[in-house]
Amino acid sequence: MVKREYSTADIIExxxxxxxxxxxxxxxxxxxxxxxxxxxxxxxxxxxGEKATHIMCLLSGKVKxxxxxxxxxxxxxxxxKPVEYFAYxxxxxxxxxxxxxxxxxxxxxxxxxxxxxTRLIGENHQLAMFFIxxxxxDLGIADERTVSLTQKHIRGRLAEALLFLxxxxxxxxxxxxxxIYLSREDLANLSNMTTSNAIRTLSIxxxxxxxxxxxxxxxxxxxxxxxxISKIG
Amino acid sequence: MVKREYSTADIIExxxxxxxxxxxxxxxxxxxxxxxxxxxxxxxxxxxGEKATHIMCLLSGKVKxxxxxxxxxxxxxxxxKPVEYFAYxxxxxxxxxxxxxxxxxxxxxxxxxxxxxTRLIGENHQLAMFFIxxxxxDLGIADERTVSLTQKHIRGRLAEALLFLxxxxxxxxxxxxxxIYLSREDLANLSNMTTSNAIRTLSIxxxxxxxxxxxxxxxxxxxxxxxxISKIG
DNA sequence: CTATAATTATGTTGTAGAGCACAAAATTAG
DNA sequence: CTAATTTTGTGCTCTACAACATAATTATAG
Numbered sequence: 001m002v003k004r005e006y007s008t009a010d011i012i013e014x015x016x017x018x019x020x021x022x023x024x025x026x027x028x029x030x031x032x033x034x035x036x037x038x039x040x041x042x043x044x045x046x047x048x049g050e051k052a053t054h055i056m057c058l059l060s061g062k063v064k065x066x067x068x069x070x071x072x073x074x075x076x077x078x079x080x081k082p083v084e085y086f087a088y089x090x091x092x093x094x095x096x097x098x099x100x101x102x103x104x105x106x107x108x109x110x111x112x113x114x115x116x117x118t119r120l121i122g123e124n125h126q127l128a129m130f131f132i133x134x135x136x137x138d139l140g141i142a143d144e145r146t147v148s149l150t151q152k153h154i155r156g157r158l159a160e161a162l163l164f165l166x167x168x169x170x171x172x173x174x175x176x177x178x179x180i181y182l183s184r185e186d187l188a189n190l191s192n193m194t195t196s197n198a199i200r201t202l203s204i205x206x207x208x209x210x211x212x213x214x215x216x217x218x219x220x221x222x223x224x225x226x227x228x229i230s231k232i233g
Numbered sequence: 234m235v236k237r238e239y240s241t242a243d244i245i246e247x248x249x250x251x252x253x254x255x256x257x258x259x260x261x262x263x264x265x266x267x268x269x270x271x272x273x274x275x276x277x278x279x280x281x282g283e284k285a286t287h288i289m290c291l292l293s294g295k296v297k298x299x300x301x302x303x304x305x306x307x308x309x310x311x312x313x314k315p316v317e318y319f320a321y322x323x324x325x326x327x328x329x330x331x332x333x334x335x336x337x338x339x340x341x342x343x344x345x346x347x348x349x350x351t352r353l354i355g356e357n358h359q360l361a362m363f364f365i366x367x368x369x370x371d372l373g374i375a376d377e378r379t380v381s382l383t384q385k386h387i388r389g390r391l392a393e394a395l396l397f398l399x400x401x402x403x404x405x406x407x408x409x410x411x412x413i414y415l416s417r418e419d420l421a422n423l424s425n426m427t428t429s430n431a432i433r434t435l436s437i438x439x440x441x442x443x444x445x446x447x448x449x450x451x452x453x454x455x456x457x458x459x460x461x462i463s464k465i466g
Numbered sequence: 467c468t469a470t471a472a473t474t475a476t477g478t479t480g481t482a483g484a485g486c487a488c489a490a491a492a493t494t495a496g
Numbered sequence: 497c498t499a500a501t502t503t504t505g506t507g508c509t510c511t512a513c514a515a516c517a518t519a520a521t522t523a524t525a526g
């Protein structure tokens with residue numbers, strides 16, 4: 001399933017968003033400067049408070065960006081799928097990480113020094129626009145999310161999380177079983193509730209035939225109704 | 234108090250962040266392309282769902298960026314002080330506005346077409362970096378805020394809001410009265426609570442000698458303790 | 467200057483959801 | 497294979513906070 005080896009050509013293909021805008025000279029710089037790192041399931045990728053030095057590109061696997069709040073509760077701020085970039089915000093903002101990152105599943109990550117990236121941005125405005133656009137999209141999502149998480153009720157938040165997981169990580173061959181198998185705790189941290197309430201609400205959803213549960217496998221049965229529940233909050 | 238007229242030179246001085254990185258030719262382009270608009274207290278500046286066409290720079294006054302959630306409650310997502318830029322995210326993300334903006338107070342805003350901005354970004358990487366940095370900072374703030382608003386209790390959220398207002402808009406000559414006079418409703422929308430609870434908690438804070446209230450004037454008396462309340466949530 | 471509306475204040479009630487406790491099931495370790 | 501640990505499931509209690517009601521005060525308009 002997970003590739004054991006990545007050739008340079010493989011990687012370049014994966015990081016096309018960065019690669020494509022570059023000219024030959026710039027490509028030479030980039031090609032020389034990335035490294036590959038593997039992370040096991042649940043392994044931490046970076047921690048809050050650490051100094052940001054590399055942009056990371058998820059080549060395969062699934063990653064969560066989390067933040068611990070007061071009282072020990074953890075919020076999943078956003079999730080990363082292949083091929084997406086992360087871990088660059090703090091460097092650009094001249095800050096330490098305000099979040100942490102961990103792998104949901106075995107993951108392979110391509111690391112590029114931010115120094116190289118900023119140098120390339122200085123020479124290539126298409127690359128600059130790539131980051132401006134990405135940050136702008138993420139900021140919009142964050143704004144939406146703030147309101148959803150604070151205002152929607154438990155059922156609405158869980159329904160939203162399930163639909164989000166489908167949109168983001170997709171489904172299996174049956175077209176309705178979520179491709180990501182999250183623990184109830186992760187699901188709770190994603191939708192801002194306690195683990196007990198995630199478990200409870202999940203089984204209520206199952207009893208209402210909105211979803212079917214088989215361990216960590218979640219099958220979305222009545223997506224329309226889930227969407228309605230998510231929308232009304 | 235509020236300037237009746239702004240000369241071109243005045244404005245250029247205000248938008249130094251954009252102006253300074255530019256060369257003569259680029260400056261000529263920008264100088265030709267901005268307009269000034271005034272907004273009355275509580276006047277709407279832009280609405281959710283509208284198309285974003287101009288970046289806005291607040292020259293004087295105070296502005297709130299808000300988002301309506303389910304159930305009619307409104308969240309103040311962020312606030313703008315002079316001289317800060319806003320309203321550009323949606324254009325960069327190729328989206329319509331997901332938020333609305335309104336003036337807390339009479340405000341003067343400089344508008345520059347986003348087409349001009351993107352053109353200038355294409356020629357000037359310092360300008361690109363300005364936006365990358367700004368967006369990165371805002372995204373970090375949004376992430377922090379999500380966790381605060383969802384996890385802290387009412388007292389913690391209100392204390393945080395009061396301290397934030399001091400840091401952001403400053404205080405009067407006495408060094409402790411907030412310079413911004415918000416309605417209880419705005420204060421509630423800023424700290425994610427109902428208006429009644431903002432009123433109630435505010436008067437509890439007053440009875441605990443943490444603050445002093447005189448109508449909409451709020452004086453921070455025991456900032457250390459407020460900070461503690463904000464921190465522990 | 468009065469009438470109307472908006473804002474502030476305070477008390478009361480109801481409930482969503484946190485915070486346990488405990489058991490069953492599933493993983494992991496030895 | 498068995499013991500230990502983690503995850504899942506369910507019930508119960510308690511409280512933070514929303515929701516509503518009503519009055520007092522202040523602002524706005526006609």
